[in-house]
Amino acid sequence: MIVCLAALLCLSGCGLVALPFRVAGDVVKVVPVVGGPVGGPIHAVGDAIDP
Template sequence: MRLLPLLLLLLSLTGCGLVALPFRVTGDVVSVVPVVGKPVGAPIHAVGDAID
């Protein structure tokens, strides 16, 4: 039963969304680091936006 939501999520991340996902996740994770997170995370997240 847990496999069905995961499968639906993977089907919605086809094409460019699947390629941009690692950049978006990395940008979000880096952005929570104090002091340097926002300036470093913004360009990484922007790459994900550019791919989409």
């Protein structure tokens, strides 16, 4: 129970909003040719939301 509460505290606020951008950026980066240039800015949005 304590571990679950600690995880929720880490994901509260801006971190929860930034998570989809970070995950999408990481998934897009796997695409061979265009992954780096396209995934980088998407991941950067997540970083901008949750510094």
